[in-house]
Amino acid sequence: MKKRLAILGAGESGVGAAQLALKEGYDVFVSDRSKIKEKYKSVLTGLKVEWEEETHSEDRILSSDEIIKSPGIPDTAPLIKKAHEKGTPVISEIEFAARYSKAHFTCITGSNGKTTTTLMIYHLYQKAGLDVGLAGNIGQSFAKQVAEGDREYFVLELSSFQLDGMFDFKADIAVLLNITPDHLDRYEYKMENYVASKMRILQNMDKNGAFIYWADDEFIPNAMKNYSIEAKCYPFSDTQELKEGASLNKIKEKLQININNQTFEMSIHDLALQGKHNLYNSMASGISGRILDLRKELIRESLSDFQNIEHRLEHVTNVHGIEFINDSKATNVNSTWYALESMGKPTVWIVGGVDKGNDYSMLFELVKDKVKAIICLGNDNQKIVDAFGDKVGAIQQAKTAREAVTKAYELATKGDAVLLSPACASFDLFENYEDRGHQFKTAVRSL
Structure with missing residues (x-):
């Protein structure tokens, strides 16, 4: 009898797991609480794998011999707790x-x-x-x-x-x-x-x-x-x-x-x-x-x-002697600390977004040493203003990548750098950090 495998999450890892499980002779069922992207639906349908979206059929899932779950699903999720109580192994795609x-x-x-x-x-x-x-x-x-x-x-x-x-x-x-x-x-x-x-x-x-x-x-x-x-x-x-x-x-x-x-x-x-x-x-x-x-x-x-990945301290271009750097992938304070630490020029720093309970104190000395001005790119920037208001010459606010880039360019002079390193998630103004980085680069190239 085939071993029954339930896969929770139909993204890249879940669909890949389904492909391998089929090859290895499992009876596979894929379930996603969210809507499944069309590209993954077509793969699952092509594989003739049974799948569901926007729901979890608990009885079907909990009757499996083993469960593979997406990394995004916490162990505290009720369905995962029930699987653990039942003694069903819950593992990662890896x-x-x-x-x-x-x-x-x-x-x-x-x-x-x-x-x-x-x-x-x-x-x-x-x-x-x-x-x-x-x-x-x-x-x-x-x-x-x-x-x-x-x-x-x-x-x-x-x-x-x-x-x-x-x-x-x-x-x-x-x-x-x-x-x-x-x-x-x-x-x-x-x-x-x-x-x-x-x-x-x-x-x-x-x-x-x-x-x-x-x-x-x-x-x-x-x-x-x-x-x-x-x-x-x-x-x-x-x-x-x-x-x-x-x-x-x-x-x-x-x-x-x-x-x-x-x-x-x-x-x-x-x-x-x-x-x-x-x-x-x-x-x-x-x-x-x-x-x-x-x-x-x-x-x-x-x-x-070696050439670094997009959105991680990525050199975009120089405009009239001002270097523009895209570090949109820096979604926490520690990542931004590394970015600021690497700067060897006076810097106009673009920061902000959805604050995840950030403690900005670890950046204070670096900002005093390296940052000449700050552009806040987010819906609610008060915490950033309160943290750095007395540590730089100027703080300005922006609601779009284009506005942030334009203001940063006006504040910078030849030999300076403009660094997008937000220290925050992007979801207030952008789809994700990639979208934020792409909009930043588009705005820079239109200067």
Whole structure:
């Protein structure tokens, strides 16, 4: 008799999971509480999978042998609670797909920087000629890719929500970039719960695995004391000299990676992405390459010619000597801290949107040092005005991307930068952060 599988959520991961489950002989039912996008409906219909939208047929779902749920559905959802009470396994698409993949997994998580680092490592592996796929919290569904043809390597970006639904999965190389308060509403507003979620990237790793982590993080080194870690540990730091791992030689201004008594060096000025946070991303990527014994010259090339993703510290253009930078993906204060920290010019900062309970105090010193004026882009900007009113020369308000760009351009002078790094969600004025970034770029190019 076929094993019955219910898939909750008919987005990229859910539809990919359905495709793989069919291939592996499951009886598949897909259910989504929201309306399913037409492109996914047509895929499901083409697969002859039974599906429903704008409802959950609880009896049908709870009679399944196993449930795959979208990362967006919290464990506290009533249907998930009922499944747990019944003893029905509830897993993520990543957990499911990994059962059917023989690949070597390099997995990246962290509160900030994981997308950039994932793409950087993927770029490095591609350049080395490895048979590699890119999946997880980015790009095409992991399950879909496994269904269509397994790879020798997968680089997986993993959110805490995905990690929460992973139990038997084992990373070969695990990268933990940082842990800062985020998504605490999903973790009973307890930081220790969120930290434990991120540390799940270590589960099932053995002595053949490698764990790459930021040695200067506020939470990671302390959390590691609570785990029996069999994997080989490779820390990275710009403040400590490390016998093994990656560190910064401040005198030579070089990134240094020491692994198996071999040293790799590279000038930090040759890195494609500048700024302290991108140094960390480059360190983690370089370590992963050296663990696989990729050629030093190849790693040097990859770290120097990598192009960052859209909406993440993306150089848009220069207009009369003023640089415009799109960092719309910065939807929390910590991401914006990294953006401001990387700025080497006087900056007009565009900030605002839907505030997720932001504490702006960590930005005060950076704003005093680097920001000459602020443009608030949002419906309710009072909190930003109150926080920074006495720290910059001018604060102005805008309701559209075009208005924000025009005002920023008027306040900037040759040699300055205009930085869109909102520190907030986008839903008050835009569809999502991509829409916000695209409107910003369109407005800049129309100056």
